[in-house]
Amino acid sequence: MEILKGILLLLISLTAFSVFSLKAPNGQKAMGGLANAAVATFLVEALHRFISGGILGIKFLENLGEVVGGMGGVASGSLVLLALGVSPVYAVAVGVALSGMGILEGFIVGYSISFLIPVIEKYIPEGIDTIVGVVVLAPLGRFVAEAISPLVSVTLNNLGGMIIEASNQSPIFMGLVLGGLIKMVCTSPLSSMALTAILGLKGAPMGIASVACFGGAFANGITFYRMGYGDRNRTISMMLEPLTQAHIVTLNPVPIFTSSFAGGALAGLSAVFFGIVSDAPGTASPIPGLLTPFAFNPVMNVIPAMLLAMLGGIAGGYVVSSIFKAMEERKLVAKQA
Template identity: 50%
Template sequence: MEILKGVVLLFVVLAGFSLFSLKMPKGSKAMGALAGAATASFLVEAFHYFVGGDLFGIEFLKGLGAASGSMGGVAAAALVPIALGVNPTYAVLVGASVAGFGIIPGFLAGYVLSFVVPKIEEKVPQGADLIAVIVLAAPLARFVATISDPVVNATLLNIGKIIENAANTSPIIMGIVLGGVITMVATAPLSSMALTAMLGLTGVPMAIGALSVMGSSFMNGVLFHKLFKDRSTTIAVAIEPLTQADLISANPIPVYVTNFIGGAMTGVIIAKVGLINNAIGTATPIAGLMVMYGFNDAKTVTIVAVACAITGLIAGTIGGMVFKNFKLKSVAEVRGAN
């Protein structure tokens, strides 16, 4: 029941945020900004706190990482309004107003204020709008973060804990589910970093997220080379799948199916070995691999990483063979080239 509950709730979260991206006003741009906030805060924390600080013992870098990791809410509350066209000064004001809150309360505050601040600018005479934003928008931003924080703790973070417990109970099953889902989400606009940050995943689930996404770089490199035969696209998707979101969205079946199967295969390997990763939101190829060395034996991480890369290459090759006659939209068709 614990496993079933974890899987069901994971798909509920995915469905909810997919609907948010597709149906809410400017939802896709907001989710992209959330992924950017995770990059600006959690990735810096991962590199400097866990690698530079814990692994190499440099206290200055550890302090830098700790400071960056605590700013997830501020980054989200500022980047979302900027992405949605709000004056950068007012966007940073909104971000500063939610200092001390997590990334999801900050995200929600930034999203709500993205529609409130332009209304204030529209209704209040120029010159007085700054005072109005300070008096009205700043308290409202902190109010939204305050009321959403307990809800986030009771839902998203609790779901993350359920998934972590399920992974410890049955690592193979959760390796398949998490490896497949997180790798597939890494190619979708939602972003694997944003998903794992929202759920607050740590331990084995976060290790599955980090190394399965690392393996997907090799998988997608081979898959795109075989299907699209475009060198720049192949290199770009291997480095960061989100750069090719338009091409992936136009060809979802071959990309998502291959990524789910390949991710599930690598997820089983990672779960079977029992690697851990306590750096939240590090489901990303390069940083995810680097952070793993801060929590596990270096030799074991290297062996598993090589195994994930080889698995990714195999899955990408098989996917390229299976879908070679599938009707695809080419790079030129998707991007309007002659």
């Protein structure tokens, strides 16, 4: 039951983010702001707090990473508002008022307040509107964040806890499913970094997610190359940061997402086999996924895990691309006949 609950709740959260992105007013722009907030905070934290500080021993960078990692609410509140076209002074005023809040609380506050700002600008005289807006929006944003924070924390802690428990009870199955799903999210317009940060994944599930994003990148690269979706530069960009090729992914979703799931699932198995764990939420992306595990695992576990994950991604991409290439060839032959 724990395994089923974990998978079901993960699918519900993915569906909710997808529906919001596609159906909510300016949903894709808001999700873009959330993704950028995850990069601006959790990526910096992962690389400097755990790698530069934890492994290399550079105390200044370790402290920097720790400080930046606690600014998720500030970053998401500000960047969501900026993505929605709000004046920078309003965005920063609301954002800094969310110090100490989580990235999801910042996202909710930023998106909600974006609908109030046009009203202020419409009914308050120009010049005065900026003063009134800053004075009103900062405490309002903080009030909303503190009001929703207990519910958000309980919900996400329960969800993250169920996924962790499911991974502990059935690591192989969760390696396949979680690795495949997280890599699909990594390839989609959603942000796998934001998702894993919001869920607060740690331990084995975060290890699976990190390794899956790295290994699955090779599945995407093989698929791009063999299916002719772009030149070498586009293929490399797809492997390093899938969001840069979102327009191509949108045009060819079935083969790309299928290869993402296959490569991510096989890479997830590699993480399980070598016992890779990670206590750095929000590092589910190819480059952080490669580097962060070194901070929490023996080097002689991480290196073979990454090599096997890479081979799994290549195998998944090759098999899936071969299937879709054969289907295209059959369609071409049928048309010619």
